[in-house]
Amino acid sequence: MKAAVLRDFGRDLEIEDIAIADPGYREVLVRIMASGVCASDLSTIRGKTGSALPLVPGHEAAGVVERVGSGVSKVRPGDPVVLSWSPNCGHCFYCQDSHPTLCDVYGHAAAHGGLWDGTSRLGPPEAPIGHYSCVSSFAELAVVPETGCILLPPDIPFAVAALIGCAVTTxxxxxxxxxxxxPGDSVAVVGVGGVGINAIQAAALAGARTVIAVDTNPARAQMALASGATHFVDGAAPDLADQVRAWTNGRGVDHAIESTGHPAAMAGAYAMTRPAGSVVIVGIAPVGATLAIPAIGFPGSKKRILGSIYGGGVPEQDIHRILSLYRAGRLALDAQIGEQVPLAQVNDALRWLESGVPGRTILLPN
Ligand SMILES: [Zn+2]
Ligand SMILES: [Zn+2]
Incomplete structure (x- = not known):
């Protein structure tokens, strides 16, 4: 099957014909119908996350079940599915502690570019190619754990389903x-990319009174305001926190959601949050980056700083909630989709993302 393979950081992905093994115990072979190109793919491909190579990137995807391995009961061939990039085992400490996105088994699998048993189904046995987050959707086919398959209603476009697979849910x-x-809260969303635009919509849907979109790219203002933001402010403005305070009774926002992955933007999100407010860090920073905040004021501020990965809850439940909101016309997702291009244009798509072209590019591998 055709797949886009990352063999060297800083180089274009190569479209190669690679072997894919049959799905094993509780594994599923999925034909990829749509794969979004997410900032996390870009960070990995540019060498910022320190992943082992080679690997097939892509983690925001939807497709159709082609074949199932032994012991699979959740899906059948022909089922449309959205893929979770954080499947979980259900048995480990964190799964039992209601933190499925921290699953130990998944963590081990993802760190080794494998599936549940740590081995890969991609490439020849003597030179395996790693999976990416148990998905690897920059390819015609993917073998994924059964728990990574989430059944889709038949009326959901695959491109929309792919978006739900990462950016929307996050x-x-x-x-x-x-x-x-x-209801009535004030929210700042720092970074109006694929994740940020969905944080804006969710904040508006939750009844936030003030939703302040923060981005250094003025081209993103229109989309932010159309998605429910009440204000847009330049993220590079020297008086950023003062502007935010001016719109929030001089206090700062109740919640800031940071999605850029830049430590300076995280510190900015902290600064614009009111005392006893919450700062939610979603953006993935490069390896080695640290977050600096003024230490002396921290105890007295009573601010909470939270890490948030894949929406912080139970992704499968969130995905079903999002699907029902989309079908009810309460979440506008179609407008977030940019170009839809064949897999062969994956490197163009990465460059568009890098240069801030608005809209999520969707790869159509089949
Ligand atoms: Zn993503
Ligand atoms: Zn687990």
Whole structure:
């Protein structure tokens, strides 16, 4: 099958014909119908996350079940599915402690570029190619753990389903599960990319009175305001926190959601949050980066700083909630989709993302 393979950081992905093994015990072979190109793919491909190579990137995807391995009961061939990039085992300490996105088994699998048993189904046995987050959707086919398959209603376009597989769930959940925005709250969303735009929509849907979109790219203002932001402010403005305070009774926002992965933006999100407010960090920073905040004021500020990964809740439940909101016309997801291009244009798509072209590019591998 055709797949985009990352063999060297800093170089274009190569479209190669690679072997893919049959799905094993509780594994599923999925034909990829749509794969979004997410900032996390870009960070990995540019060498910022220190992943082992080679690997097939892509983690925001939807497709159709082609074949199932032994012991699979959740899906059948022909089922449309959205793929979770954080499947979980259900048995480990964190799964039992209601933190499925921290699953130990998944953590081990993802760190080794494998599936549940730590081995890969991609490439020849003597030179395996790693999976990426148990998905690897920059390819015609993927073998994934059964728990990574989430059944889709048949009327959901694959491109929309792919978006829900990462950006929507990450932004929506950061607001709903981690910040826990209440009606009348004020929210700042720092970074209006794929995740940020969904945090804005979720904040508006939760009844936030003030939703301040923060981004250094003025081209993103229109989309932010159309998605429910009440204000847009330049993230590079020297008086950024003062502007935010001016819109929030001089106090700062109740919640700031940071999605850029830049430590300076994280510190900015902290600065614009009111005392006893919450700062939710979603963006993935490069390896070695540290977050600096003024230490002396921290205890007295009573601020909470929370890490948020894949929406911070139970992704499968969030995905079903998001699907029902989308079908009810309460979440506008179609407008977030940019170009839809064949797999062969994956390197163009990465460059568009890097240069801030608005809209999520969707790869169509089949
Ligand atoms: Zn992603
Ligand atoms: Zn687990």
């Amino acid at each position: 932004g929506f959940g950061a607001v709903a599960n981690d910040a826990r925005v209440r």
